[in-house]
Amino acid sequence: MVDEGAGWLGVDLGTQSVRVLLVTADGTVLGSGSAPLTGRREGVRHEQDPLRWWAALCTASRTALGSAPPGLEVAGLAVCGTSGTVLLTDRSGRPVSPALMYDDGRAKAQAARAREAGLAVQDTWALPKALWLLGEYGGTSVRLAHQPDLIVSRLTGEPPPADASHALKTGYDVEGDRWPEAALSELGVPDDLLPGVVRPGTRLGEVCPAAADATGIPAGTPVFAGMTDGCAAQIASGALRPGSWNSVLGTTLVLKGAARDPVRDPTAVVYNHRAPDGTWLPGGASSVGAGALAARFPHADPAAMDAAARAFEPSSAIAYPLVSPGERFPFRAPEATAFVLGDPAGDADLWAALLQGVGFAERLCLDYLHHLGAPVDGPLTFTGGGARSPYWNQLRADILGRPARVPEQTEPALGMAVLAAYGASRAGALADVAERMVRVRAVLEPRPGRTAVFAEPYARLVGALRERGWLPGPVAAHALGPLSRDTSGS
Template identity: 30%
Template sequence: MRYIATFDIGTTAVKGVLLSEDNACACEKSVEIETFSEGGRREQDPLSWYAAVREISRAFFAGGISPGDVRGIVMSGQMQDLIPVDGDLRPTCNAILYSDGRAGAEAERLAALIGREELVRSTGNQFDGSLPFPKLLWLKEQNPGAYRAAEKVLISSKDYCIARLTGEYVSDVTASATAGLMDIHEKRWNTAWMEAAGLDSGKLPRLRYAHEQAGAVTPGAAAETGYLPGTPVYTGTGDAGATTLASGISADGEFNINLGTSGWVACVSDDVLPKGDVFNLAAMPEGVYINVVPFFNAGNVHKWVSRALAPSEQGKYDYVDRLLEESEAGSHGTMFLPYLVGERFPVVDTQIRGGYVGVTPETTKQDLARSALEGVAFSIRQGIESIGRVPGKISLIGGGARTPVWCQILADVLGHPVHVYRNSDYLPAVAIAASVLVAQGEIGDYTEFTDTLQGSDNCVRYDPVPANVERYNRVYPRYLRVYPALKTLCGD
């Protein structure tokens, strides 16, 4: 039996799946990752990512799998990070995460230098302080030691783990589309922008498609992980690419919602969608684009409200699930703005924070729990409307899909059936195995693999409840007025 080792280097955890040649999961393991947050800044230690990969890899082989039976390693990971790495493959400082908007002033200076229209035309996206390009300028000016020591700057968490396994600095075109530096149609770095800003373009990694080989496991990495030296390691993809592939959307009008710590709504097309509130990515298949509305706030809202309401940390999710089962649509007039860590879309405001509206003496814990999740659902509805296409199919994936009441809330708020995939926590890691199969000639294209994930045994359909749809349609216009009202209270 031959196996593919797949990893998803996420924000809250690193998940690994050892997938057999008959598409069965031979082993799976998850290791949680710590995030450092202070004053709106969000960082992680890349060493913790690789430590998790080592731990998971050793667990694969502890079950009796032979290292010689692993035909390839492939990863997905969080995107839009700034990860400076020295010549010894060690980070020169913590990774600055995608949800950290500290480089707003630098973004404005770069837009003035290069021209905002040129930035948007080439990258296919708006330009702000959450992107790695302005963060790199911030690093040079605010932490010059870390900048000088960096031999390369990586964009995705999985890029760092690939570097540790292979000694190669590469990034995929999906994740690199979030850097604010890649020409999205030509799939190349705009090195002239770097030079104009006084930055070293030699620090950028090589660009590759997901199915292209990044390198092979080095003897040193083999000793740390248990793989054989020379095991192929493939470039893989940013998490949005993996999730889109796993969700099975492949035609105009098909949408996927991801409810991870952060979240997004994605659809696919044959070109970028030139709208200011839509993020465009190069997809895993060549010549295909993903049109994304990303959100800073999704599963983190569920985590926060569970911690806030539950009497203890242990069993907090079960406790809140019980509250949700007892709740009613509309939360008796209580509304929640879900922008706990600022927001990227459907509004662009890194300073805004969350808040409840409409709390009365009669408001219950059930109302507080449900309205928090309703707030995320309203935010997602606003994001879908901003894309400007009528959904023909909506699928749901991510950790939030494990909460049935939330799945129903989404169907009701969107007024559309929602298809929820089982085992969604691990599904993106499983789905990216397709890139290894494409690379090794086992399948002709990605759809041959993703079609196997779409059977009825893998999917539960939630149909909207008409009475709830009517109620949410009345509430939604009020929700849209909450952000403008609270904006005046946040920031400086």
């Protein structure tokens, strides 16, 4: 059982900051802390100094623990990081390379080699970047580390095994629980480069005295294997029962759900993490999102623009608001570019088109998941920066034609506190622990008749994507199938 009187620490190693939350078993946040991070961006290059992660953690953890009640037991912690961020270390865990961040694009050639070896990887995944790092910094005694591995090494005093969630993009077979040794050998990956792998929630060790002095986290605090930041956000949303989905709307759009079995996708735009209790967390990441609003209207007041957009339902224009060239989900089209069909009547109309376009893309993602046979009939949760807009939340619920929940707290650090609490008990389902610690702020119902209003523009967008050759015909047909029911107003 989870210790009801204890506190749980969640650590989120983000791109711009390290965030730490101290949370009780009923979801009360007792303390929070953050410290900024900086990196180096030049074209496709994006790297950080991994030693700065540790310095930031020391600052953030002391702040989070500073408001803890006297005598509170810190019963455990877990760490999440950005998916696909890797570096090389020596055998003692000291960095010997910079960290290549989740979106570093220098390993395109290595990714092509990996695909030729039979591995379904994308250009910015960790395995291609590991091959690139070997070419630049490799030696006879290097070891690959994912972002949390370095922090856990400093916390416990020894290099840990990786968690299967972060190892997924390094080529780890989460279904078979093994590294693909034949393919890795073909790629020239040394046998001792890759760490051992454990399931998320596994106890990795405890905070050593030196780390306790640096971070303020009590010596002896158990450290549990974490998950990627996207999975951490999903845990924080509570979307862990089969059929549940969490839609994370930030700069781009990410959908992550829960299923009893992996979701098979021959195009590999949907991939599956494995939860610590053995269930599956399928998902995909689109390139549409709120970043398109910032790009078109860099100085706008979002609340004022939302209010003006209410007069344009639906907009006279139809947008596919890609943030950057190329689409990854619900279809793979490296050549895809943003577009607007029609002539908006003004800024408010264009703002409305962009808001609605994200909602249409979100609907198409869910239609594609249904096309693959994924369970999509459970609760839907809205999180991310976009979920701070009440108007956009209601608009998305209307377009999707289904209710949506908005939690109070959706930080990945909360998800890691939940995972630490689960790891300490190892009893029942992760969803049971999450439902005790995640609080729902609001539940939105689609407004009567509003789904029908958006059916025709959604159909036009689907048709435009099909005509451009980006959206496969069977997927388009599946998406268009239910529209006769929507246009009836039901």
